[in-house]
Amino acid sequence: MMNPEVAPGPFTDLDRFVFESWGYLVIPDVLTPAEAEEAYEASKRLHASRERAFGQIGQGYHTEPSLERLIDHAAVLPKVRGLFGDRFILQASWNTMQPAHAGVGGWHQDGSSAYNFNQVGYPVPLIQLRASFLLTDQLEPGTGNMELIPGSHRSQVPLPADIRAERGDTPIGHVICAPIGSVLLFHNGVWHRTYRHDGDRDRYTAHYVYSPPWVRAADRFANSEDFLERTTPMRRALMGEFERPDAPYGASYQPLPFG
Template identity: 65%
Template structure:
């Protein structure tokens, strides 16, 4: 099976071609077993504290869970984000999702804003949310709570038919060019907001967790918070503080005086 697998670190010209062609790529085995275990334990704490009954997502977990905070600027992933966005972007949200044991197939959708449909901005839909999904459970076979995406659909001028999106059965919602992502725990899927995707069915008797870090241009409003926690800003790194949107705007709002985040190589 074709699989857009790339190596960690610097975004190569081939990486960019793959992303522009498919709308996503996979970096395998980014996290060690110990890191996966720590992130999985943190995810369970978040959802247990919130009382998530079934499928659900919780934002801002990076503020209280150091293992998740470390993912904000992970060295295997951050160069890809910079390569696609340049040096000026923020962490628009950090959503930790839980799919319950024996969870059903999700619905097809594109990421964006319910307040303003990204399709109104132009065709093809611009890159406004770049999602890095850290897989915290093994998903090496289908029906393990995988993500299913339609390669290249971020460039399509035709939307997915409503009958497929709202079909009443798995058969009705099936798309013959859907790609079920099969990867080990600790791998990272990075994808464009306009790629049509859905959560695949989960047949296991355990809950599945994924940590999604979502990056956007600096003028996009955060979606997992209305404000940043002052205590978190006080203790985190200058780079992560900048990714929270806490930077100076001398030429309001984002003019020539906007200083990019303090990357280590600058």
């Protein structure tokens, strides 16, 4: 199946059409193999102290420079800006590990189980935009890929409960096959799951989730003062460090310091 591939950098009218139609984009060649390998090794360090099972860890940018650099990557941030405008934050950063020889994950939409985004309106609004950096080659199915259902962010009905309960297949599932260093950028409303991993090497993926400035951060209760002090002005702004985010609806939040 074809991939909705777009060029890195500026968000074009065609990018918008493809994203609105499918709910996701694939940006190839964002990281070099060496950069991806550096981020892979950083990911291994993050997960070293936990059990070897599927899981995720937040705030890896605090200790790993190779992961911090991805927060505002020049190939990706213009896409986020094109969809959100000049006011958005890094709502969360999750580093996920799928162990070798693992099965498929469960179908879901991203959001909050406390109040699902599909309760806000139809179509499901864009509240979380996820950029997933592939740190391993996923050139064929069964390599820890992501599987998505194209256009499902606009479906008026949910994925059937029996499919979700059984982690079953669908005739329109799209397994993303892309080389190391690619980025998958997708809408929170797209139904997706982790596809099986038949390989011998654990799969790590670095995820960066962007949201409107009034959305509460998910990987932290507060920002690290040490991190804010040493990082760049853009990354500091993306952490959502502004006065009175509730006054009203982030009105006091200044646009990000784009050049």
